[in-house]
Every structure is written in C-alpha cells, then in structure tokens.
Amino acid sequence: MRRRPVMSLLFxxxxxxxxxxxxASGPGVGxxxxxxxxxxxxxxxxxxxxxxxxxxxxNFNVEVKVVSAETGHEVLDAQVLIKAEPVEFEATPLxxxxxxxxAPLPTEYAAHLPIPESGLWLVSIQVESEWxxxxxxxYQQISKPSNLGAIVSIGAPVGGLLLLMLTFFWxxxxxxxxxxxxx
Numbered sequence: 065m066r067r068r069p070v071m072s073l074l075f076x077x078x079x080x081x082x083x084x085x086x087x088a089s090g091p092g093v094g095x096x097x098x099x100x101x102x103x104x105x106x107x108x109x110x111x112x113x114x115x116x117x118x119x120x121x122x123n124f125n126v127e128v129k130v131v132s133a134e135t136g137h138e139v140l141d142a143q144v145l146i147k148a149e150p151v152e153f154e155a156t157p158l159x160x161x162x163x164x165x166x167a168p169l170p171t172e173y174a175a176h177l178p179i180p181e182s183g184l185w186l187v188s189i190q191v192e193s194e195w196x197x198x199x200x201x202x203y204q205q206i207s208k209p210s211n212l213g214a215i216v217s218i219g220a221p222v223g224g225l226l227l228l229m230l231t232f233f234w235x236x237x238x239x240x241x242x243x244x245x246x247x
Contacts, residue, residue: 099187099202102131106198108191109133120209121182124148127174128162130191140164142193144173151184151203162189182208 095117102109111129126146130139144162162173179185188201 096127099204100189100200103200104133104198105189105191105200107133107195108139108198110189110191110198110200112187112189112200112202114187114204118207119179119204120207121180122178123209124177124179124204124206125174126162126177126187126189127167127169127172128189128191129169129172130193132195134195138171139191139193139195140171142173142191142195144175145190146175146177147188147190148177148179148185148204149188150181151186153181153183155181155183179206182206 096113096115097117098111098113100110100112102111104110109131111131113127115125115127116123128144128146130142130144131137132139145159146162147157147159149157158177158179160175160177162175164170164173166176167174177187183206185204185206186201187204188199191198
C-alpha cells in the first residue's frame with residue numbers, strides 16, 4: 065500500500081505549485097478589464113486597462129494606450145503618470161510613472177500601483193508630450209485578497225483528478241475479470 069503516501073505527496077506538491085502560479089502578478093495577469101476606451105483627454109485619446117480582475121490590495125496594474133486625437137497615431141514618447149487617491153477614507157495617495165518596459169505591448173505604457181487599502185480609489189492618468197497635456201480618470205474598487213478563489217481554482221481540478229484516479233484503482237481492484245487473471 066505505498067500508493068497512498070505517493071498520491072498524498074503528489075497532491076500536496078501539485079497544490080503548492082499551483083498556488084504559487086495563482087499568485088503571479090503583472091499587467092495582463094489574472095484577467096483584464098477595459099476601464100476607458102478612446103477617452104478624450106486633452107489632445108489625446110486614452111485607453112486604460114486594469115489587471116487583475118478584480119484588483120486587490122498590493123496588486124493593481126494599469127496599462128495605457130495613448131493616441132493623438134489629431135492624427136490617430138500612437139504617441140510613443142509621452143510622459144505618463146498614473147495616480148490613485150482614496151475617495152471615501154484617509155490614506156496616502158500613490159503615483160507611478162508608467163513605462164513601455166512594464167507594458168505587455170511595446171507601444172503601450174504600464175505601471176504597478178501597490179494600493180495599500182481596500183475601498184474606492186480615484187485613478188487619474190496624466191499624459192504630457194510635444195502634443196500637450198491631457199488627463200482622464202476613473203473610479204476603481206480595490207478588494208481584500210481572498211484565498212478562497214485560489215483554493216477552489218486549484219483544489220477542484222486536483223480533487224477531481226484524484227477522485228478519478230481513486231475510482232479507476234477501485235474499479236481495477238474490484239473487477240472480477242482482473243481478479244481471475246491475478247489468481
């Protein structure tokens with residue numbers, strides 16, 4: 065009966081490895097949500113996408129695409145600043161310079177804002193380049209992290225696979241045709 069310890073060890077390893085991957089972060093990881101799409105801000109049309117969905121404490125990313133409203137071309141040499149200010153409570157406002165280096169697409173800008181508290185935040189995007197200055201904003205609810213989602217997303221497939229394997233082994237052990245061949 066060495067199968068039980070081996071199966072238990074495999075289950076624990078799969079759970080721990082899966083949980084680590086579930087906590088990955090960065091732009092585009094954990095679902096994305098378009099917050100603004102071609103929103104006019106000064107001489108620009110600005111698209112803002114947030115991730116993950118839903119945003120949680122310490123894990124909030126904003127991707128920004130800046131297009132000249134006049135020419136329709138992407139603006140690649142702008143200074144993009146992303147700010148977050150609490151709306152209904154006292155907390156320190158945050159600001160980060162967005163860069164191409166952090167963005168999933170090389171023509172976009174992105175920044176990570178490690179928002180420290182849950183609640184409603186006003187997120188502002190300020191853009192400045194040779195075309196001029198523009199600003200847009202949106203409200204964002206930040207949630208407390210929940211381990212339940214990670215547990216369910218990892219535990220359900222692993223548990224289902226384990227149940228399937230146990231059923232297979234039970235059927236093999238209790239099948240009269242295989243019992244006759246063994247004896």
